[in-house]
Amino acid sequence: MLYRLLHRWRWLGAWTLANLLLAWMISLRYVGYIQPEEAEQWGYLLMVFLGHLSLLVWLGALPMFLLATLLRGIGLWLITTLWASGLQLLLLLDTFVYAQYRFHLSSFILDLLLNAGETYSASHGSPGH
Known part of the structure; x- marks a missing residue:
């Protein structure tokens, strides 16, 4: 039992490393x-870039390591693949949002994207009214 769990965790470690490499490539944008x-600035950028993204990817993988205690085989593979795909798409979306607005994804940007800013402008009123 413990051997199977360790085997799944080893597989998830390799899966996480692959997702980390993909996240680094996406984040080069x-x-x-x-x-x-x-x-010194280049060195700082490199260390922050690698460290920050590594932490985010490993935090994103943590629920999958916990889920590996319950699932195995194709079920675990399917859920981890969908989870990783969703997180990588979210990162890719953030790079596009950052390129457009110079902000990362947040509730304000989400409101701006979904409602074209109507909620924000309506709640704060317009000048002269």
């Missing part, structure tokens, strides 16, 4: 908006 000039 952010680097064009950063203008480091010196070696």
